[in-house]
Amino acid sequence: MIKLNINNKNYELDIDPDTPLLWVLRDIIGLVGTKYGCGVAQCGACVVHLNGEAVRSCVTKISRAAGQNVITIEGLSENNDHPLQKAWVELDVVQCGYCQAGQIMSAAVLLRENKNPTDKDIELAMEGNICRCGTYLRIKKAIHLAAEMQRNGS
Amino acid sequence: MEQSRSILNRRSFLKSSLLAGGGLMISFAWFPGPGLADPSKVSDLPEQWSELNGYIKITPENIIKILNPNPEFGQNVMTSLPMIIAEELEADWQTVVVEMGPHDSVKLGPQFTGGSNSVRMYWKPLREAGAAARHMLIEAAAQTWSVPVEEVTTKAGMLYHGKTGKSGTYGSFASKASGIPIPQNVTLKNVKDFKVVRTSQKNVESLKIVSGKPLFGLDYKHEGMLIAMIQHPPAFGMKLKSFDAAEALKMPGIIDVFSQQLYEDGYEQAGFDTRTFNELLVVVGNTTWEVMNARKKLKVTWEPIVDSKETIAGRGGKKEVVIPGGLESTSTQLEKMQEYAKKPAQQLRRDGDPETAFKNAAQVIERTYNAPFLAHNCMEPMNFFAYVTDEKALVVGPLQAPGWTEPTLSKILQLPADKIEIQMTRMGGGFGRRAYAHYLIEAALISKKVKSPVKLIYTREDDMTYGIYRPMYTATYRAALDVNKNLIAFHVKGGGIPEHAIHANRFPAGAIDNYLAEGWEIPSNITIGAFRAPRSNFNAAAEQSFLDELAEVMGKDPIDFRLELLKRAKEKPVGKNNEYDADRYAGVLNLVKEKSGWNNAENKKYSRGVAAYFCHNSYAAHVVDIIMQNGRPYVERVFSAIDCGIVVNPDAATNMVEGAVVDGIGNSFYGKLSHKDGAAEQNNFNRYRMIRHSEVPKKIEVHFIQNDIDPTGLGEPPFPPVFGAVANALYRSTNKRYYNQPYFDEFLRQAGKPENKRSF
Numbered sequence: 001m002i003k004l005n006i007n008n009k010n011y012e013l014d015i016d017p018d019t020p021l022l023w024v025l026r027d028i029i030g031l032v033g034t035k036y037g038c039g040v041a042q043c044g045a046c047v048v049h050l051n052g053e054a055v056r057s058c059v060t061k062i063s064r065a066a067g068q069n070v071i072t073i074e075g076l077s078e079n080n081d082h083p084l085q086k087a088w089v090e091l092d093v094v095q096c097g098y099c100q101a102g103q104i105m106s107a108a109v110l111l112r113e114n115k116n117p118t119d120k121d122i123e124l125a126m127e128g129n130i131c132r133c134g135t136y137l138r139i140k141k142a143i144h145l146a147a148e149m150q151r152n153g154s
Numbered sequence: 155m156e157q158s159r160s161i162l163n164r165r166s167f168l169k170s171s172l173l174a175g176g177g178l179m180i181s182f183a184w185f186p187g188p189g190l191a192d193p194s195k196v197s198d199l200p201e202q203w204s205e206l207n208g209y210i211k212i213t214p215e216n217i218i219k220i221l222n223p224n225p226e227f228g229q230n231v232m233t234s235l236p237m238i239i240a241e242e243l244e245a246d247w248q249t250v251v252v253e254m255g256p257h258d259s260v261k262l263g264p265q266f267t268g269g270s271n272s273v274r275m276y277w278k279p280l281r282e283a284g285a286a287a288r289h290m291l292i293e294a295a296a297q298t299w300s301v302p303v304e305e306v307t308t309k310a311g312m313l314y315h316g317k318t319g320k321s322g323t324y325g326s327f328a329s330k331a332s333g334i335p336i337p338q339n340v341t342l343k344n345v346k347d348f349k350v351v352r353t354s355q356k357n358v359e360s361l362k363i364v365s366g367k368p369l370f371g372l373d374y375k376h377e378g379m380l381i382a383m384i385q386h387p388p389a390f391g392m393k394l395k396s397f398d399a400a401e402a403l404k405m406p407g408i409i410d411v412f413s414q415q416l417y418e419d420g421y422e423q424a425g426f427d428t429r430t431f432n433e434l435l436v437v438v439g440n441t442t443w444e445v446m447n448a449r450k451k452l453k454v455t456w457e458p459i460v461d462s463k464e465t466i467a468g469r470g471g472k473k474e475v476v477i478p479g480g481l482e483s484t485s486t487q488l489e490k491m492q493e494y495a496k497k498p499a500q501q502l503r504r505d506g507d508p509e510t511a512f513k514n515a516a517q518v519i520e521r522t523y524n525a526p527f528l529a530h531n532c533m534e535p536m537n538f539f540a541y542v543t544d545e546k547a548l549v550v551g552p553l554q555a556p557g558w559t560e561p562t563l564s565k566i567l568q569l570p571a572d573k574i575e576i577q578m579t580r581m582g583g584g585f586g587r588r589a590y591a592h593y594l595i596e597a598a599l600i601s602k603k604v605k606s607p608v609k610l611i612y613t614r615e616d617d618m619t620y621g622i623y624r625p626m627y628t629a630t631y632r633a634a635l636d637v638n639k640n641l642i643a644f645h646v647k648g649g650g651i652p653e654h655a656i657h658a659n660r661f662p663a664g665a666i667d668n669y670l671a672e673g674w675e676i677p678s679n680i681t682i683g684a685f686r687a688p689r690s691n692f693n694a695a696a697e698q699s700f701l702d703e704l705a706e707v708m709g710k711d712p713i714d715f716r717l718e719l720l721k722r723a724k725e726k727p728v729g730k731n732n733e734y735d736a737d738r739y740a741g742v743l744n745l746v747k748e749k750s751g752w753n754n755a756e757n758k759k760y761s762r763g764v765a766a767y768f769c770h771n772s773y774a775a776h777v778v779d780i781i782m783q784n785g786r787p788y789v790e791r792v793f794s795a796i797d798c799g800i801v802v803n804p805d806a807a808t809n810m811v812e813g814a815v816v817d818g819i820g821n822s823f824y825g826k827l828s829h830k831d832g833a834a835e836q837n838n839f840n841r842y843r844m845i846r847h848s849e850v851p852k853k854i855e856v857h858f859i860q861n862d863i864d865p866t867g868l869g870e871p872p873f874p875p876v877f878g879a880v881a882n883a884l885y886r887s888t889n890k891r892y893y894n895q896p897y898f899d900e901f902l903r904q905a906g907k908p909e910n911k912r913s914f
Contacts, residue, residue, distance in 0.1 A: 016406070016443070023443040027381075032373035033366015035582070036442075037533050038614045042839035045533060073366035080365040089360040092805055095813055096228030097363035098533040098582030104364060123848035130839065132533045132583050133228050134816025136850040138809065 002066045006031070007075025017063035021055075022046045024062050025072060033073035033101045037130070044129030045098065047105040048072045054109040056128075073101035076108060083146035084108055091142045095133035103129045107143050116147055204328035206287035207336055208261025209239055209280065216311055216325030218245045221255035223262035223280075224272045225554050226359075227584030228813075229869045230806045231272045233358045235280060237802060238273075241350040242284030242343060245324070246310040252358045257556040257576035265578075267554040268589050268684065270770035270867020273802055277865050285340040287331070291324050294331035298322075345800065345862045354805035359580065369580040371551030374539045376607040380409060381445045382600045383611055385435040386620060387456050389832030390680045391481045394433040395457040402437060402451040407444030410604055411437050411452070416596060417566070425468035426558045429592035430621040430681040438604050442611060459679065476677050481832035484526070484626075487651055490676055491628045494649050495522070499674035502658035505729040506668035508634075511643035515634035519707055523631070523696035525895040527651075527827040528624035528685055529834075529842060534582020535617040540597035541607035546573040548607075549598055552581035552588050559591040566595055567602065586684030590622045618842060619834040623827055624685035626651040627692040631700040634668070639708045641719075643668035646697070652678040655689035660768060661739060662701070664732035665719040680829065686817065687870035690769040691877065695822065695895065698765035698878025703891060712764050712882070713747050716740075734768040738797050741859050742766055742775040745795035749857050750777035760790065763883025767875040770867030772798040773859075776815065778879040779851075780887045787887050787901060789819050789880065791853045796872055799863035811856045811872045818876025820845025823898040824910070843898075843910065 002013050006029060013028060020039075025031045025048070034057055037045030041056040048057045049071040050064075076082050084104045087093075094100050103126065110117055110125040117125070122143050131139065203211040203219065211219040220236040236252045239245075255262045263279055288308055295313040296303040299320050307314045314321045362369055387393055399411035414434045417423070435454065439445040460479045465472060512518060538551035547569055553559060556576045564571050581588055597610035612620070629648035636642050644666045648656040658671035685691065705715035717740055722728075724736035743766050751757050752764070760779035767774055779791040792815050801807045824843035828835045836842035881892040884901070894900050899910050 019443050023441065027441040027443070030375070031366070032368045032370075032375075035370075035534070036372060037535075038839050040614075040838050040840060043533070043844075073364075076365075080361060085361075085364040088364045089356065092354075092356050092360065092809060094228075094357055094360055094363050095230070095809060096533065096581060096583045097359065098370060100363050101366050119852070126847045128846075130533070130844045130846060132531055132585075132817075132844070134813035134820070134845070134850070135809065136816060136845075136847050137812055137854060140847070140850075 002062055004062070004065050004068060004070060006070045007072060013062070015062060017061060019062045020058050021048065021060040021062055021065050021070065022057035025057060031072050031074050035098055035101060037099065037102070042128075042130075043099070043102075044106060045102040047102040047129070049105060049109065052109070052112070054106050073105060076104065082108065083149040084111065084142065086149065087142040087146035091138050091145060093135050093138040093142050095135055099129060099131045103131065103139055107139070107146070111143065111147055111150060115151060117143065204332040206290055206328065206332055207283050208258065209255075209283045210243065210287045212325050212328035214325045214328065216323035217251060218243070218249065218311060218324060219251045219253055221253055221262065223255050223265050224276065225265065225267040225556070225578045225581065225584075226254065227267055227552070227554065227581035227588065229267070229272060229810060230357055230803065231267070232580075233355055233806060234273060234802045235276055236358070237350050237355055238277065238280040239284040241348055242281045243288050244308040244310065247350045247355060249311065254578060254580070257560065257578065259557050265557050267584060268586060270772070270870040273865045274771065274867055281342050282340060285342055286336050289337050289340050290331040290334045291327050293334050294327040295322060298327065298330065351802050352800065352804065355803055357806065370534050370582050371539065371579040372534055372537050372582070372611070374550050374579060374609065376539060376541060379539070379607045379609055380438050380440060380604065381442050381611060382436055382438045382597070382608045383445050383449055383613070384596060384616070385437065385449055385452055385454060386431050386616060389481055390430065390621065390829070391459055391479060391832040392456040393431065393459050394435055395455040397435055397455070398453040401453070402448040405444065405448035405451055407440040408448045409438045409440070411435075411448075412603065414599055414603060416592065416599065422472075423464060423466045424558065424562055425466065426555060426589050426591070427466075427562055428590045428622060428681055428683055434596060436600055438600065438608065446613070477679050478677050479679070482678060482680060483830050484828040487626060487829070488524070491524075491626075491649055491651070494674050494676055495628060495630060495647065497674065499647055499649070499672040502656055502671040502673050503663060503729070504670050505663070505666070506643070508643045508645055508668040508670040511668040512632070512634045512645065515642065516637040517635040517639070517707075518632060519635070519704060520630060520632045521700055521703060521891075521893060523629050523699065523893050525627045525692050525695065526825070527626045527680065527682070528821060528825045529618050529827045529836070530583070530585045530587035530622070530685060531618065531842065531844065532581070532583030532585060532587055535614055536587070536593040536612040536620075537610060538594040538597040539607065539609045540594070540601040542567060542598050542602040543605070546575070547598060548575045548577075549594055550577040551579055551594065551597075552584070553578050553591055553594060554581070554584050554586075554589040555591065558589070559594055562591070563595060563598060567598060585686045586688065587622055590683050614839070615837040618827075619837050621681035622683040623680065624688070624691065625653050625655070625682040627655045629655065629692070629696045631696065633700070633704050635708065641666060641704070641708070645670045647672040647674075649674040649676065651676045651680065652682060655692040657689060657693055657733070659731045659733045660693070661723070661734050662719050664727045664729060664734075665723040667728055669728065687769055687874045690767060690870070690874040694765060694767040694874030695877030695881060698767065698875060699881045699892065702763070702765075702878070702882040702885070713743055713752060716743055716766060738773045738859070739766065739768055742773045742795040742797050745857055745859060746775040746777050746793055749795060749855065750793035752777065761883050761887035763879045763881065763886060765875040765878030765882060767871070767878070769874060770870045772796065772866040772868060772871035774872040774875050776872075776875050776879040778876070778883040780883040782887060787884055788849065789851045789883070792851050792855070794854065794856045794872060795859065796856065796868070797859035797861070798868045798871065799861060799865045801858050802865060804858070807858065807868055808856045810868055812854045814869075814872035815854050815876055816845060816850055818873050819849070819851070819880060822877040822880045822895060823849070824896050826896050826899065
């Protein structure tokens with residue numbers, strides 16, 4: 001039995017401890033906001049927070065998450081009102097949208113650690129997240145906007 | 155609305171708009187808005203929809219639902235197509251509910267995402283559908299109120315009769331209106347009266363996307379659903395010989411392992427039935443991870459294929475195609491291309507007397523350009539859900555062309571079309587790849603075999619190594635100049651594996667007296683298909699690089715040189731069937747020249763390259779500014795000018811162009827799918843380099859030509875000329891011309907640096 005806490009809910013799972021967190025979330029728990037893109041930690045579509053740190057769930061064995069707190073895109077905010085989510089909508093960032101949950105989850109850790117990131121900070125923090133549609137410029141603007149909202153307490 | 159506004163105070167919104175830089179001011183409303191309404195509320199709606207036509211349903215409470223007919227893969231048709239209906243319907247866009255329509259070509263039209271066609275082909279039908287529904291509502295109100303039809307007016311989902319002061323919602327007349335015959339001839343709005351179209355409206359699915367709602371094919375769930383994967387041969391030119399599944403079957407969660415033929419022998423393929431491997435080795439189990447693991451336990455023997463013939467009924471009629479055996483490698487393919495380039499080729503267009511002109515030339519310039527196969531690399535790998543029984547089939551997933559897939563599925567399953575239900579999910583990218591729905595047919599056959607609902611999943615490696623690539627291209631361009639450096643003849647001879655890219659009737663055809671275009675092809679077992687702006691995505695690199703070099707030799711400014719040719723094409727066009735409009739072509743060049751400050755001294759610090767191209771009925775020009783940083787070139791700024799007629803949703807269209815620019819930079823710098831002994835040498839993002847955050851320009855400035863021409867394509871046209879503009883800017887940055895893609899590999903080679911192996 002593996003116990004873990006996902007989006008502030010407790011789960012007990014009888015599962016192969018080598019199973020990647022990604023597939024536990026998607027196939028077992030039914031949280032499909034976390035995406036499969038490459039399976040080898042190269043694209044960032046599967047980023048979730050493990051005890052507050054951004055990890056690639058496709059290469060994170062469920063045993064590593066045991067007894068710990070996982071936050072997925074579905075649990076990032078209570079009313080989908082995290083500054084990043086608001087900024088993403090406000091600036092109409094998405095095209096196909098598939099990578100965006102991973103982008104937002106990576107950006108959320110950046111914003112927590114750095115209240116006023118520069119372009120360079122954003123590039124460094126986000127380099128592991130691929131957007132095939134090429135919305136990078138809007139992602140960057142949205143992170144700046146979210147940082148601004150966060151500083152203004154909105 | 156009031157409550158939601160308080161989340162983001164006015165001041166911070168104003169500031170954020172400035173921060174967004176150059177974007178259009180968009181009214182901010184949190185939550186409400188088209189399609190952003192709480193989905194639970196929508197599903198609680200009474201079952202009282204009155205259907206006015208296939209696209210429009212209205213409840214008595216005046217909730218207006220618009221079905222988007224065309225598959226969404228990031229081009230934003232879920233928003234832009236319903237906007238067109240809302241415009242003519244005179245609905246209040248902010249209260250409209252948008253839903254993806256099912257596959258139903260009778261009610262919802264051609265339903266094809268590709269060829270930059272969505273807005274172009276739906277523009278008139280959707281305007282008519284909106285106008286017709288509005289007319290039916292007016293008629294219903296006029297009958298009820300006993301007033302003349304022409305005295306009833308509409309505004310934002312309401313009907314009014316001025317003289318009597320009567321008014322009512324669309325919803326209150328929807329039921330009656332649905333019984334009125336759909337009018338055949340309706341008057342459409344004057345373009346200058348548009349209130350929704352030509353305004354920036356937010357993506358109706360944004361909130362669902364940023365909150366992780368299940369929208370994509372891979373997210374689809376069904377009671378009792380199993381997971382399937384296919385073990386493909388390790389290389390093109392191989393097929394299944396035998397397998398031993400004993401160990402795989404012992405793995406936890408595994409239901410079945412079997413092999414299955416996709417198309418029966420002699421099956422006549424429709425144009426988009428392309429598939430790479432016909433013998434499928436299938437593993438079916440309960441969960442993705444279990445199937446992945448079991449697949450590794452298969453013991454498989456593969457064998458080489460021999461030459462075969464396939465009958466393909468494409469758009470150009472039925473033809474026999476030879477699929478050669480053999481294990482191909484990029485190095486030998488390049489040698490073969492050089493050999494074929496010397497042979498006689500098929501003449502595609504000829505004006506004047508090019509041979510004599512070349513013979514008499516004072517100077518001949520000849521350059522050859524090469525480009526590799528490209529993988530689409532949609533972020534969501536290929537997948538499809540199928541539940542097939544003896545009586546019917548339900549298939550759900552990411553698909554660009556349901557109307558082309560259905561006849562194939564019907565044939566293969568031997569089920570009539572009315573027993574087949576196709577639902578299109580949002581696609582995690584498409585770029586042409588999902589017009590080839592072999593994965594849907596595979597899923598259906600697997601479901602039929604295991605008699606269960608099944609989702610077929612391709613891993614990234616399956617997806618990248620399967621094919622349907624952008625072909626491998628080459629082209630040799632020649633120009634003849636007289637003693638006064640006038641351009642007297644032009645010759646392009648293009649080849650490809652397995653197709654060439656030449657568009658013989660495009661610019662500069664029509665602008666040069668003596669012109670020759672030729673093409674040749676080398677058959678291959680590496681499968682190819684449409685990739686964002688097929689063929690154009692190579693031509694705009696090669697031709698636009700060549701014109702740039704030509705202008706330099708002739709001592710002319712590259713924009714002025716193109717404008718001179720276009721002037722000639724307009725005033726005294728050469729030959730017939732010139733596909734482009736010289737004025738619109740010149741229009742984007744002039745606009746990009748102005749907006750980029752082409753001749754301004756302060757821009758001298760950048761290495762600037764320009765290119766323009768026409769495809770999918772639209773015109774695009776870019777100026778790319780490159781800087782050297784950390785010993786390598788980066789695109790720092792891009793200025794884009796686009797003529798695609800009326801722009802339905804300006805901010806979304808800008809997003810699309812920005813994306814095309816980034817995609818163009820990424821693919822021209824890094825895109826490459828190479829082969830060794832038939833096997834793809836890149837099978838995941840650690841080997842296939844994709845453009846990333848730090849490599850994107852600091853600024854992409856997008857400008858649209860303002861005109862009232864019916865909309866033409868936008869998804870593809872901005873993409874091809876990026877390649878040419880990048881190549882030309884690289885030349886000014888490094889003083890070396892770029893003839894071979896990907897350009898970053900070429901840069902490293904020229905700079906004597908180690909090969910590009912870094913993924914990021």
